[in-house]
Amino acid sequence: MTFTNLTRANEIGANSYLLDFGTDGRIVLDAGMHPRGEGSAGLPQLERLKFDSVDTILVSHAHHDHTGALPLLMRDHPSARVFMSEATYYLADPLLHNSVQVMLKQKAEKGIAEFPLFTHRELDQLVKVWQACGLNRLWSPHGYPDPENEPLTFTFHDAGHILGSVGTALHHRGRTIFYTGDVNFTDQTLLRGADFPREGIDVLITETTRGAQPRPEGFSRDNVVERLAIALEETFAKGGAVLMPVFAMGKTQELLAQLHFFQKARRLPETPIYIGGLGRSFSEIYDRLAGRVRRKSPKLSLLEDIMPQVMDGRRARDFSPKRGHIYLISSGMMTENTLSNVFAQEFLAHEQHSIFFVGYCDPSSPAGLLRATKPGESVTLNAAYGPQPVRCRVEYFDFTAHAQREDLLAYILEVQPRVCVLVHGDPAALEWFQQELAVKAPGMQVVIPPPGEAIEL
Ligand SMILES: [Zn+2]
Numbered sequence: 001m002t003f004t005n006l007t008r009a010n011e012i013g014a015n016s017y018l019l020d021f022g023t024d025g026r027i028v029l030d031a032g033m034h035p036r037g038e039g040s041a042g043l044p045q046l047e048r049l050k051f052d053s054v055d056t057i058l059v060s061h062a063h064h065d066h067t068g069a070l071p072l073l074m075r076d077h078p079s080a081r082v083f084m085s086e087a088t089y090y091l092a093d094p095l096l097h098n099s100v101q102v103m104l105k106q107k108a109e110k111g112i113a114e115f116p117l118f119t120h121r122e123l124d125q126l127v128k129v130w131q132a133c134g135l136n137r138l139w140s141p142h143g144y145p146d147p148e149n150e151p152l153t154f155t156f157h158d159a160g161h162i163l164g165s166v167g168t169a170l171h172h173r174g175r176t177i178f179y180t181g182d183v184n185f186t187d188q189t190l191l192r193g194a195d196f197p198r199e200g201i202d203v204l205i206t207e208t209t210r211g212a213q214p215r216p217e218g219f220s221r222d223n224v225v226e227r228l229a230i231a232l233e234e235t236f237a238k239g240g241a242v243l244m245p246v247f248a249m250g251k252t253q254e255l256l257a258q259l260h261f262f263q264k265a266r267r268l269p270e271t272p273i274y275i276g277g278l279g280r281s282f283s284e285i286y287d288r289l290a291g292r293v294r295r296k297s298p299k300l301s302l303l304e305d306i307m308p309q310v311m312d313g314r315r316a317r318d319f320s321p322k323r324g325h326i327y328l329i330s331s332g333m334m335t336e337n338t339l340s341n342v343f344a345q346e347f348l349a350h351e352q353h354s355i356f357f358v359g360y361c362d363p364s365s366p367a368g369l370l371r372a373t374k375p376g377e378s379v380t381l382n383a384a385y386g387p388q389p390v391r392c393r394v395e396y397f398d399f400t401a402h403a404q405r406e407d408l409l410a411y412i413l414e415v416q417p418r419v420c421v422l423v424h425g426d427p428a429a430l431e432w433f434q435q436e437l438a439v440k441a442p443g444m445q446v447v448i449p450p451p452g453e454a455i456e457l
Pocket residue numbers: 061063161182
């Protein structure tokens with residue numbers, strides 16, 4: 001079997017990997033788009049794959065860095081079958097339609113000629129090919145369950161990262177290759193930690209997102225939850241409002257549930273919580289599938305029990321933050337001209353307000369810049385507004401949906417694969433895992449796959 005890293009650099013980037021089993025099949029794991037990529041520079045190296053040479057595409061979860069290029073991969077490989085979990089099937093459709101909207105907007109604003117890379121109409125056709133597969137069950141790459149005597153089969157396992165996220169086990173002639181996708185081993189507010197296989201894995205392909213961040217001393221999710229509750233109380237006591245820039249998928253739903261539990265425990269007044277239109281669409285899917293997935297509080301309906309208000313573009317035009325209100329608004333990285341970026345202008349200069357971050361952001365994104373700005377200094381979040389002094393409270397709460405590096409390392413050491421392939425991490429993160437494994441598992445072959453090169457495993 002050969003493995004080719006189809007990303008353009010060793011980074012979190014635009015995830016896509018080719019597994020070539022010769023005549024037994026050619027499989028592509030994920031087809032993402034780089035969060036910062038503009039135009040085709042944000043795509044994986046799909047041009048390395050000969051036209052219609054891929055048999056199977058397996059999608060780990062609906063986040064854009066894993067699905068954003070899926071329509072392009074499918075266009076180039078019209079015979080390929082495409083598999084994902086049921087929840088990913090429902091989430092990826094509105095996500096990709098939103099991606100067309102974003103590309104059309106960027107085309108108009110920045111004059112990116114190649115945008116949109118695909119259209120709504122094309123997407124409607126491609127989605128018909130997708131097939132949803134149940135978890136913990138053996139599947140044939142020809143699309144039927146419980147196959148017998150097939151040289152190559154696969155199984156999805158809950159990855160605990162966002163709704164529908166899976167790790168993928170590929171079984172090939174007595175050997176097992178396992179791809180973690182994005183994984184979280186501990187429970188979140190709604191999702192339960194990963195339910196991964198722990199033995200019989202020969203080759204492990206693992207994400208390494210948090211490899212450069214040690215787990216802080218005494219870190220626990222309960223502590224983070226408590227700190228957030230106190231910070232919200234303090235902001236409201238000053239008469240302020242809170243902006244939380246979040247991803248519309250995953251983080252919006254987790255935080256919505258968390259804020260609801262604060263209200264039920266009377267830690268917070270029953271103040272209005274606002275979410276974005278896309279956040280609402282994804283929340284609806286979380287609700288629809290609540291009873292069908294491995295999740296906590298399966299009876300909690302985000303939209304009916306919490307009744308978040310929806311902030312659309314029109315209502316946003318004359319926005320001003322109201323005392324005691326919470327705005328769970330995307331984008332999480334405060335990309336220019338997204339609602340969270342525009343709203344931030346109304347928070348920055350006012351001491352009583354707070355901007356609370358709850359997830360990953362690229363250090364060079366506007367959110368990354370703001371997080372690195374000291375109180376009283378200025379920051380430019382949007383060229384149109386220029387530099388602004390930061391007088392509001394800015395704080396980070398680690399509601400991560402990715403495994404702590406210590407938990408991931410423990411998993412690798414428990415599994416003891418013959419080969420461990422490190423992906424989905426920046427260079428410092430990859431290096432930490434490589435060094436730890438060299439000491440703790442000297443017999444293990446550890447690979448940081450160079451982009452674009454086929455390696456024999
Ligand atoms: Zn993800």
